[in-house]
Amino acid sequence: MVSDAPASERRLKGRCYCGQSRFEVADAFRYAANCHCSQCRRTTGSAFKPFAGIERTKLAVTEGADALLIVGEPDAHDAHCGRCGSLLFSVVRDGAYVHVALGTLEDAPGTRPSHHIFVGSKAPWYEIADDLPQFQGHLS
Secondary structure, eight states, X not given: OOOOOOTTSOEEEEEOSSSSOEEEEESOOSEEEEEOOHHHHHHHTSSOEEEEEEEGGGEEEEEOGGGEEEEEETTEEEEEETTTXXXXXXXXXXXXXXXXXXXXXXXXXXXXXXXXXXXXXXXTTOOOOSOSOBOSSSOO
8 A cells, every 4th residue: 555645744653463564554534433343343352443544545554565464355354464463454435444453553643532333233241431422333
């Protein structure tokens, strides 16, 4: 992926657990949420996936691009490190956006999740303990 972000935009660094796969992304996220859907729970192995959405062109894989494990289609997939399996980001919205897994960022982003989505299928053993708005599916 090639970045066309303006040079003045703050860039955040991200990486997988083992360090083989690294990326940079503009700190210009359009939205952020905690997703409780069963797919996000399975890909992360946790109760939910905190993510932030941004235009796909604002993310660049800087190391390990040839070793990424892509699960899905070109314009709708999850990108994992091929060595350690860490979920780095998901390509969504017909390939126009990526959802960056916030736990992979080495730098603190300028945004925080503002709501919970897909709480209708959240893990039954997890209780949401914050005051963020909750939605049964996508934000509506």
